[in-house]
Amino acid sequence: MSSIDFAALAERDHADPLAAKRNLFRIPTDTIYLDGNSLGLMTHATATRVQEVVQRQWANDGIKSWNQHDWVNLPSLVGDKIAPIIGAAPGQVICCDSISVNLFKVLSAAIKLQDGRTQVVSTQDNFPTDLYMVQGLSQLLGEKHCALTTVDENAILEQPSQFINEHTAVVLLTEVNFRTGRRLPLQQLIAHAHAVGALVIVDLAHSAGAMPVELDAWQADFAVGCTYKYLNGGPGAPAFVYVAKRHLQRLNQPLAGWFGHAQPFAFDPVYQPADTIKQMLSGTPSIIAMSAVDAALDAFTGVDLQQVREKSIALSELFLELLASYDFAHAFECISPADPRARGSQLSFAHDDAYAICQALIEANVIADFRAPNYLRVGFTPLYTSYTDIGVAVERLAAIMQEESYRAPRFQQRHAVT
Numbered sequence: 001m002s003s004i005d006f007a008a009l010a011e012r013d014h015a016d017p018l019a020a021k022r023n024l025f026r027i028p029t030d031t032i033y034l035d036g037n038s039l040g041l042m043t044h045a046t047a048t049r050v051q052e053v054v055q056r057q058w059a060n061d062g063i064k065s066w067n068q069h070d071w072v073n074l075p076s077l078v079g080d081k082i083a084p085i086i087g088a089a090p091g092q093v094i095c096c097d098s099i100s101v102n103l104f105k106v107l108s109a110a111i112k113l114q115d116g117r118t119q120v121v122s123t124q125d126n127f128p129t130d131l132y133m134v135q136g137l138s139q140l141l142g143e144k145h146c147a148l149t150t151v152d153e154n155a156i157l158e159q160p161s162q163f164i165n166e167h168t169a170v171v172l173l174t175e176v177n178f179r180t181g182r183r184l185p186l187q188q189l190i191a192h193a194h195a196v197g198a199l200v201i202v203d204l205a206h207s208a209g210a211m212p213v214e215l216d217a218w219q220a221d222f223a224v225g226c227t228y229k230y231l232n233g234g235p236g237a238p239a240f241v242y243v244a245k246r247h248l249q250r251l252n253q254p255l256a257g258w259f260g261h262a263q264p265f266a267f268d269p270v271y272q273p274a275d276t277i278k279q280m281l282s283g284t285p286s287i288i289a290m291s292a293v294d295a296a297l298d299a300f301t302g303v304d305l306q307q308v309r310e311k312s313i314a315l316s317e318l319f320l321e322l323l324a325s326y327d328f329a330h331a332f333e334c335i336s337p338a339d340p341r342a343r344g345s346q347l348s349f350a351h352d353d354a355y356a357i358c359q360a361l362i363e364a365n366v367i368a369d370f371r372a373p374n375y376l377r378v379g380f381t382p383l384y385t386s387y388t389d390i391g392v393a394v395e396r397l398a399a400i401m402q403e404e405s406y407r408a409p410r411f412q413q414r415h416a417v418t
């Protein structure tokens with residue numbers, strides 16, 4: 001048995017320097033949303049902006065809007081808004097396509113820069129699309145030009161020289177593991193890769209907006225990330241890609257589309273890439289979706305990402321502490337690192353009944369998610385998750401576990417998206 005001290009949690013919310021940011025978001029009624037690591041919530045400003053783009057810009061100004069509302073520069077404007085969140089100086093980030101497509105562009109370009117080296121090293125448990133993109137490129141170019149080696153996360157940390165060495169062309173690392181929430185020490189791994197002449201591509205899907213990221217200071221070569229998780233850009237929102245300034249003049253990305261041309265409206269039959277980050281564009285940007293990202297990013301105005309990180313750690317530690325006070329806690333094996341500095345902004349628990357428990361939580365308006373084979377994930381978004389939220393979530397979880405309501409047949413039925 002346990003009882004949660006909600007007065008103490010309310011005090012922590014009162015003292016929270018980020019508390020006011022919660023008002024910028026549409027929080028579904030009576031809902032504790034712990035899935036911002038998959039799809040962030042919508043801001044009020046986003047809804048207003050999408051209305052504006054659709055009802056006024058497109059409806060009234062039609063094609064004139066490319067100039068009148070600067071639609072044509074939206075990818076780089078949004079890129080420059082994302083840049084400070086990931087520690088990049090202006091001119092190195094652009095918003096476009098998906099992580100998958102952007103990975104294909106930077107992987108191909110990086111391999112080409114390496115002139116002779118062919119090995120791409122990544123982690124076995126990386127998000128599958130990252131590995132698929134290397135496999136696809138390998139099929140296209142042939143194993144002799146691009147070959148994937150996957151390595152266990154522990155092994156890469158314990159013996160970096162064994163896996164990242166003079167044979168390695170590119171190291172592809174996701175900072176935070178989507179399944180376990182484990183955070184890799186990127187700065188250290190980038191330094192090691194550079195010492196042996198390898199280039200590094202970083203996937204920031206679970207980092208951007210959740211913690212400080214210092215791409216320029218770490219000297220990352222390339223990075224990709226999505227805007228639909230902690231940046232709250234909306235379902236399928238366009239992703240971003242970072243190319244370090246030092247590579248911009250000598251890059252050759254293969255999805256050479258007209259928006260990446262030096263002069264798209266010259267309609268030149270011969271491709272001539274822009275010499276700026278715009279060369280990473282391919283086709284026409286999705287303006288409505290990108291406008292949603294643009295508006296959502298305003299929630300980061302004045303935000304200190306160190307404070308975001310501190311609150312993320314405090315929320316996750318609170319979750320663990322409250323959970324531990326219940327008898328049923330022993331059945332939840334936390335597979336995320338015990339040291340909060342080695343985690344992203346989520347906790348993952350292995351439990352034999354994780355799927356049914358997750359469904360029961362969702363029915364109780366605690367939105368968590370499930371990842372195969374038996375992991376329950378809870379994500380913390382410091383801009384809108386409160387300390388009281390954590391108390392309510394654990395209290396509702398306790399009711400589900402104590403009453404064993406998750407055993408009901410309706411919670412066993414699997415959905416297509418989990």
Ligand SMILES: Cc1ncc(COP(=O)(O)O)c(C=O)c1O
Nearest residue numbers: 098099100127129174178205226
């Ligand atoms: C680490 C990581 N990379 C890539 C993706 C997917 O990228 P996209 O669907 O934008 O191609 C995800 C989640 O969807 C992810 O967690």
Ligand SMILES: Nc1c(O)cccc1C(=O)C[C@H](N)C(=O)O
Nearest residue numbers: 037038039127178179205236417
């Ligand atoms: N991108 C997603 C989607 O289009 C549908 C459902 C979930 C997602 C996700 O973001 C999955 C996510 N990358 C994960 O960490 O599991």
